[in-house]
Amino acid sequence: xxxxxxxxxxxxxxxxxxxxxxxxxxxxxxxxxxxxxxxxxxxxxxxxxxxxxxxxxxxxxxxxxxxxxxxxxxxxxxxxxxxxxxxxxxxxxxxxxxxxxxxxxxxxxxxxxxxxxxxxxxxxxxxxxxxxxxxxxxxxxxxxxxxxxxxxxxxxxxxxxxxxxxxxxxxxxxxxxxxxxxxxxxxxxxxxxxxxxxxxxxxxxxxxxxxxxxxxxxxxxxxxxxxxxxxxxxxxxxxxxxxxxxxxxxxxxxxxxxxxxxxxxxxxxxxxxxxxxxxxxxxxxxxxxxxxxxxxxxxxxxxxxxxxxxxxxxxxxxxxxxxxxxxxxxxxxxxxxxxxxxxxxxxxxxxxxxxxxxxxxxxxxxxxxxxxxxxxxxxxxxxxxxxxxxxxxxxxxxxxxxxxxxxxxxxxxxxxxxxxxxxxx
Amino acid sequence: xxxxxxxxxxxxxxxxxxxxxxxxxxxxxxxxxxxxxxxxxxxxxxxxxxxxxxxxxxxxxxxxxxxxxxxxxxxxxxxxxxx
Numbered sequence: 392x393x394x395x396x397x398x399x400x401x402x403x404x405x406x407x408x409x410x411x412x413x414x415x416x417x418x419x420x421x422x423x424x425x426x427x428x429x430x431x432x433x434x435x436x437x438x439x440x441x442x443x444x445x446x447x448x449x450x451x452x453x454x455x456x457x458x459x460x461x462x463x464x465x466x467x468x469x470x471x472x473x474x475x476x477x478x479x480x481x482x483x484x485x486x487x488x489x490x491x492x493x494x495x496x497x498x499x500x501x502x503x504x505x506x507x508x509x510x511x512x513x514x515x516x517x518x519x520x521x522x523x524x525x526x527x528x529x530x531x532x533x534x535x536x537x538x539x540x541x542x543x544x545x546x547x548x549x550x551x552x553x554x555x556x557x558x559x560x561x562x563x564x565x566x567x568x569x570x571x572x573x574x575x576x577x578x579x580x581x582x583x584x585x586x587x588x589x590x591x592x593x594x595x596x597x598x599x600x601x602x603x604x605x606x607x608x609x610x611x612x613x614x615x616x617x618x619x620x621x622x623x624x625x626x627x628x629x630x631x632x633x634x635x636x637x638x639x640x641x642x643x644x645x646x647x648x649x650x651x652x653x654x655x656x657x658x659x660x661x662x663x664x665x666x667x668x669x670x671x672x673x674x675x676x677x678x679x680x681x682x683x684x685x686x687x688x689x690x691x692x693x694x695x696x697x698x699x700x701x702x703x704x705x706x707x708x709x710x711x712x713x714x715x716x717x718x719x720x721x722x723x724x725x726x727x728x729x730x731x732x733x734x735x736x737x738x739x740x741x742x743x744x745x746x747x748x749x750x751x752x753x754x755x756x757x758x759x760x761x762x763x764x765x766x767x768x769x770x771x772x773x774x775x776x777x778x779x780x781x782x783x784x785x786x787x788x789x790x791x792x793x794x795x796x797x798x799x800x801x802x803x804x805x806x807x808x809x810x811x812x813x814x815x816x
Numbered sequence: 817x818x819x820x821x822x823x824x825x826x827x828x829x830x831x832x833x834x835x836x837x838x839x840x841x842x843x844x845x846x847x848x849x850x851x852x853x854x855x856x857x858x859x860x861x862x863x864x865x866x867x868x869x870x871x872x873x874x875x876x877x878x879x880x881x882x883x884x885x886x887x888x889x890x891x892x893x894x895x896x897x898x899x
Contacts, residue, residue, distance in 0.1 A: 461832035462862065525865050526858040 396572045397641050397812055398649040400482025400634030402474035402583075403748045406442030406627050406735040409450075410477060415752050417734065419785055421761040423611040424735045425625055434590060438602035440610040441588065442627025442736035444470065455544065462527040465505035470630035470741070471537040471585030472544065475499065478632035479545055479581060483646055487546020494578040496549030498567040499538045499632070500560035501585050502740040506592060508532045537585055549577040557799030558700070559657070560584045561631060561743025565807055566655040568635045573654075578640045583632035586741035593626050599669075601704060602626065614737075615764040616701040616730035617711075617772055617781055624702040627736030631744030633751065648812045650754040653687035653792075655807040656680075666802040670706065673713050679804035680717035680796065687808035689792055691718035694726045696759055698750045698795040701730035702737045708771045710798070715775050725776040726794075727786070733763045743797040747807060750795045754811050759786040817897060819845075822890045829866050833859045845887030871897050 401411050406424025408414030417424070424442045431439040446469065452460055454472050463469070475497070479486075484495075508531040515524050530536055535553040542551045550571060556563045561584035568580030588596075596602055603623040606613035614625040641648060660666035660675025684691060697714060701707050714728070715721045731746045738745060753759060765783050772781075796806040827840055834840055834853040849855045855863070864880045867873075867889070873896035875883075883889045 456835060458833055458835055458856070458859070523865055523868075525862045527862065 394573050394575055395638035395816065396569050396635050396652045397638050398633050398652060398751050399636045399641050399646045400478040400480070400484070401649060401748050401751060402477030402481060402632040403745055404444045404446060404470040404474050404630045405745055406444050406629060409444060409446060411481065411748070411752070414748070415756065418731065418749055418752065418760040419758060421763045421785070422734060423763065424627070425610045425613050427607065427610045430590060431593065434594065436594060436597045437600070437604040438597055438623065438625065439607040440603065440613045440625055441593065442625060442629070442738060444629050446470065462525070463531070464507055465531040465536060466507070466587035466589070466628070467501050467505060467585045468531060468537050468540050470587065470628065471499055471501070471583070471632070472540050474583055474585065474630035474632035475541045475581055476544060478583070478634050482634035482636070483644070484579065484634065486544065487548070491546050491548030493548040495547045495581070496571060496577045497538050497542050497547050497551045497581045498554055498564040499541060499581070499583050499585065500554040500556070500564045500740050501534070501537055502555060502557060502560065503592060504534050504536055505531045506589050541581065545581070547581065555740065556803045556805065557801055558737070558739055558742055559797045559799035559803045559805040560740035561745070561747065562795060562797040562805035562807055563657050564744065565633060565635070565652070565747050566657050566805055569652050569655065572635055572637050578637045580635045581632060582635055583630060583744035584740045585630035586739045587628045588626040588739065596626060603703065612764055614703055614733050616699070616703040616733050617707050617762065617769055618703070618765055619767045619769045621703040621707060621769065623704055624732065625736035627738035629735070629738045629741045629745055631741060631746070631748040633744065633747060650751045651810045651812045653689060653808045653810050654683065655805065656682035656686055657805040658682065659804065660802040662802045668802070669800055671798040671802055671804060673709070673716070675802060676710070676713040676798060676804050677717040679806050680714065680794070683794065683806035683808050689808050691720060694718065694792050694794055695790050696753065696793045697726050697728040698746050698793060699728055699730050700797045702732055708769060711772050711775050721775055723777040723779065725780045727759050727780055727782060728776070729760055729762050729782065731760065733765065743795070743805065746797070747795050750793045750809050754790050754793055754809055757787065757790055759788060759790065761785050817894070819890050819894065822893055823886065825870065826886060826889055826893070829863060829870055830855070833863055843886050845885065845890065847886045848884060849886070850884070867893060873897055
């Protein structure tokens with residue numbers, strides 16, 4: 392029996408806002424979270440700006456015990472834990488007592504485990520001091536570290552999975568949670584993703600020459616999706632979390648419902664027909680979008696808004712072209728489209744979940760957030776869709792159905808279809 | 817350093833690893849680290865590493881296995897620092 396799935400809780404750690412109220416305010420008003428990082432200048436990176444959450448480490452004391460706090464170092468764990476626990480509370484759920492919550496699970500992803508922890512291990516082991524590492528490093532470098540902290544804190548007793556699919560990780564995590572509930576395997580799933588881009592990960596991307604490098608002195612202008620002067624993406628860090636819930640379960644407990652998750656799809660282009668380790672194959676992307684719509688039983692014509700992947704590279708034009716082909720919509724007939732990355736940069740695995748939180752908030756509050764830094768739209772994109780479809784100011788308008796897609800290295804794609812909650816389905 | 821002094825210092829070593837600060841203030845040689853102070857058994861490794869750093873000693877595997885109660889911790893530490 393197929394169950395309807397709704398979103399009942401949100402949590403977010405974003406470069407332009409910590410917690411949902413601050414994040415909502417920021418995306419309504421086009422507030423940037425991109426800042427100059429002096430350390431990156433010292434390290435001679437081409438790109439010296441990043442989206443970094445204004446996260447005070449002591450905030451964590453509200454989320455973990457004093458004993459756990461002592462020895463906790465992983466930023467990605469910290470971001471994920473805050474977003475996840477906030478979402479759980481926002482949904483009106485409480486942590487387990489003695490008995491685990493057997494009906495509640497978690498899918499939470501990241502690209503890498505805690506690199507700072509791994510560095511500590513390298514240093515100690517290479518110095519012949521492995522015995523001084525202590526008991527707290529394994530839990531922070533294992534890929535499932537974030538889910539282990541989240542599920543332990545809340546006592547989640549259903550499936551607990553750490554997923555990884557590069558930049559599609561967050562979107563994929565949401566879809567996996569949806570599928571479990573839809574199939575009746577769980578009543579509640581805490582889903583999302585987290586990323587901490589430290590100087591090592593940043594340096595590796597910088598070396599690929601795919602990062603923004605011409606706006607180091609004007610950080611707020613550096614992330615420019617769909618712009619003629621888009622010159623690479625700006626790495627960001629953060630986490631997003633959603634509580635997905637069986638509709639009947641949510642109605643029974645009179646939960647507030649942000650939106651319905653109608654369905655989605657996840658696939659790979661197989662690195663064929665133009666697809667590669669770093670580039671998505673058009674047939675895979677198009678199939679992912681059409682499969683998502685079919686799965687959600689939504690007609691392309693009913694799509695109001697696309698929350699794009701749109702990182703501010705040459706791939707933006709290709710992405711728009713794929714949307715046009717998948718939806719058979721273009722010009723003035725194209726849905727509205729925006730990229731949260733214009734404000735917060737690209738937080739890799741966390742992008743999908745933070746943007747999913749953004750998509751749900753736009754449905755709940757009936758608005759379309761602005762694309763900032765789009766004063767000079769890309770001419771190639773304007774050949775495909777009308778300028779009016781890429782708003783540079785917030786639009787307050789009825790938003791019923793939103794597609795949220797992300798595409799990742801390895802040619803992996805994921806697309807979600809959210810809708811305003813309507814009791815009649 | 818006598819046993820009383822070591823016990824007082826040991827309280828500071830144990831402090832990050834127990835939620836029960838009240839009991840920690842009133843520990844005696846019979847207090848069990850895991851059963852009474854509810855220290856996670858995997859954290860005993862961290863207690864030993866911190867004690868090594870604090871007293872500039874090395875606590876080998878055999879000695880560390882004896883460190884179950886406050887009294888046995890003091891035995892091991894005083895044995896090592898008086899060597």
